[in-house]
Amino acid sequence: MLSFSQVNSHSPIKIKKFLSCISNHPTYTPDNSSFTSILNMHIQNKRFKLETTSKPVAIITAQHESHVQKTVTCAKSNAIQIRIRSGGHDYEGLSYVSDVPFVILDMFLLQNVDVNVEDGTAWVQAGATVGQVYYNIANKSKVHAFPGGVCITLGAGGHFSGGGYGNLMRKYGLSVDNIIDAKIVDVKGNILDRNSMGEDLFWAIRGGGGASFAVILAWKIKLVSVPQExxxxxxxxxxxxxxxxxxxxxxxxxxxxxxxxxxxxxxxxxxxxxxxxxxxxxxxxxxxxxxxxxxxxxxxxxxxxxxxxxPWINSTLYWAGHPIGTPIETLTSIPKEPMIxxxxxxxxxxxxxxxxxxxxxxxxxxxxxxxxxxxxxxxxxxxxxxxxxxxxxxxxxxxxxxxxxxxxxxxxxxxxxxxxxxxxxxxxxxxxxxVSRFPRETFLNYRDIDIGVKHPSTSDTLDMARTYGGKLFKDNFEKLVQVKTRVDPENFFSYEQSIAPYSY
The missing domain is CATH 3.40.462.20 (Vanillyl-alcohol Oxidase; Chain A, domain 3)
Incomplete structure (x- = not known):
């Protein structure tokens, strides 16, 4: 990985222009005293917490949708890559590490969960943890739940977009099987919902990894029924x-x-x-x-x-490894720095x-x-x-x-x-x-770069992407490429295991 000094010297003019472009937004640079604590707050794998690990040019802690829009447009106009982080649980650190000049768009402050029991739905912002999702549902109903992971600090943005695997899956399927709408920021900085983004893009972000296509702002989820105990x-x-x-x-x-x-x-x-x-x-x-x-x-x-x-809500703490009797408010707490x-x-x-x-x-x-x-x-x-x-x-x-x-x-x-x-x-x-063969299938949310990677700055990325795309998505990979080609033909949303457009 490149050190910060190497990244910083790679394109200083573009970096300076980018920082000027977002100067009025909540931004942390390495010169800021809080930079390291903000960076480490959501690093879940100590392998990527070393001095030699590449550091971002800046961290933008979005507090409003407009901050996300501005980050995308400023980064695109200055050819700087963004890494989108909600919970920081990417096993290979791809949401906060890169080999090219990059900024982290941190979504963790966008944590609102708006539950509507009457119609059995909720809007969940990308920075909310699944623990916060479970807690807010239980606050409104004792007989509703949502199929998601058992690790309560997972960020909804990435967890849901990769599939969302949990202990309700045999009854109700995955998180993506229970998502009915979404709000995103596309490559042009537009805010789109399911109707305006189109069904193909809505299909792609539910299991294809949202960071290949857009920035997920929020998901509209369909609640499921559970017994009182x-x-x-x-x-x-x-x-x-x-x-x-x-x-x-x-x-x-x-x-x-x-x-x-x-x-x-x-x-x-x-x-x-x-x-x-x-x-x-x-x-x-x-x-x-x-x-x-x-x-x-x-x-x-x-x-x-x-x-x-x-009650189901208490079972989420049990599965997360907490002792019986742990207050359910624990679901909403996020450590300032994770035990990793x-x-x-x-x-x-x-x-x-x-x-x-x-x-x-x-x-x-x-x-x-x-x-x-x-x-x-x-x-x-x-x-x-x-x-x-x-x-x-x-x-x-x-x-x-x-x-x-x-x-x-x-x-x-x-x-x-x-x-x-x-x-x-x-x-x-x-x-x-x-195990499975031809292909040997792999789960996107259990990120593993051993199955293949592409360097985000190379031009032959599509052939490289096929090496891991078939293992992750099987026959769905080509449709994902088609969607990518339509919505992001210049491959702005790119990382080591992203979907590449046909032109690449």
């Missing part, structure tokens, strides 16, 4: 206790269980062995849950004493159960790697019923579950980082015959 539970098994047999059976049944039940498998290394935690959420009471599970999956050993009933570690993540889709002998090999690799863990997230239910072309998100019927691989470490130093990343890549390579 849901049931959550966690059941843990180790290898000595028979976890291999249980996870093998989980692969066969998790996607076929009742759509009201989401049963994640979390695989971690504990005391030099693998522990599998089955974490569940059921849209109903324990009395209805137990027969459903014990009939199809008795190996889990679920007991009434494992189950806890609570170094990490690298990858993803896979699984279409056939992984055989037991391969599971044993996986356990060995996990134990040797020490710092690696996996989430296995089940499919089925509503995800089987939505066409793969309904939105750009193509990973629908035919999948048993989605894997998230996650390698984290606390030690500083490039050698430690390289060793851990190398090990995760080796693990991923081992998994290749066990």
């Amino acid at each position: 849901v049931t959550v539970f966690k059941v843990k098994w180790t290898l000595k206790e028979g976890a291999t047999d249980i996870i093998y059976k989980w692969q066969q049944v998790a996607s076929k269980l009742h759509e009201d039940l989401f049963l994640r498998a979390m695989l971690t290394v504990v005391n030099e062995t693998v522990q599998v935690s089955f974490i569940g959420q059921f849209l109903g009471h324990t009395e209805r849950l137990l027969p459903l599970v014990n009939e199809r999956f008795p190996e889990l050993g679920l007991k009434q004493s494992d189950c806890i009933q609570m 570690s170094y990490f690298k993540a990858k993803s896979d889709y699984v279409k056939h159960p992984i055989p037991k002998d391969k599971l044993m090999s996986i356990w060995d690799l996990m134990i040797k790697g020490e710092n690696i863990w996996m989430q296995w997230n089940p499919y089925g239910g509503r995800m089987e019923q939505i066409s793969p072309s309904e939105t750009p998100f193509p990973h629908r019927a035919g999948n048993l579950f989605l894997i998230q691989y996650y390698m984290s470490w606390k030690e500083d130093g490039i050698e430690v980082a390289n060793r851990n990343i190398k090990y995760l890549r080796m693990f991923y390579e081992f998994m290749s015959p066990l």
Whole structure:
């Protein structure tokens, strides 16, 4: 990555003109005493918090839609790239790091959530976290919710535009399946809604990654129904206790269980062995849950004493790892600087159960790697019923579950980082015959630059984009390119894994 001094010397005249253009807007430059704290406030991966990491020319903390419009027009007229950041959870830091002169357009102050229970909708600004979305819905209704992620500090702008994956997906699909309107700023600085942007662009930003096409200002979401109380539970098994047999059976049944039940498998290394935690959420009471599970999956050993009933809003805190009894106001709090570690993540889709002998090999690799863990997230239910072309998100019927691989470490130093990343890549390579193929499918929101990148300043970006585009979007990639060509032919909205127009 370029250092700030390298970026700053790259095009000083254009940078000076840009800063003059936005001089009356909330802007932080490296000379400002608050620059570092604003920059670090939403850096979620310590790999991109180093002195050697490229720094922006400026950070614009938009407080009004007009600030977004001005940032786009000023950046475009001076050929300066923008990186759009809402929650800062991009695993590869692409929302706040670049190899070319860039500014960060920070959306985190645009946090309004306007819930209308009467028509079952809400307008959510891009800087609102999913925790704030959940909190504001619960303030208006105990029987409404929205399908989104379990990490409550995710920013709505990026999370929803990449798909929005969560524990209501088997009942209601993804976030993008429940978005009915949007407000954006296009490449010309215009504010558009669904009607004025057109159906093709509205289709593209719901799962194709909004930052390839425009700046998302707000989403209009459709609320979904939940009972006044849901049931959550966690059941843990180790290898000595028979976890291999249980996870093998989980692969066969998790996607076929009742759509009201989401049963994640979390695989971690504990005391030099693998522990599998089955974490569940059921849209109903324990009395209805137990027969459903014990009939199809008795190996889990679920007991009434494992189950806890609570309002849906409290379950969002449970899934985020907070103790039972945590005040729901915690959903609205955002730390001034996140507690972060170094990490690298990858993803896979699984279409056939992984055989037991391969599971044993996986356990060995996990134990040797020490710092690696996996989430296995089940499919089925509503995800089987939505066409793969309904939105750009193509990973629908035919999948048993989605894997998230996650390698984290606390030690500083490039050698430690390289060793851990190398090990995760080796693990991923081992998994290749066990997961989807031709293409090997990948989830956009679990950002992974290993699947291919393009340099934003090169001219042959479309061919480069195809290397990752097919893995992320499958047959939807070409339609995304068509939309990109129409709305941003000069490729202003560009980053390492963005959609490129045909002219590039």
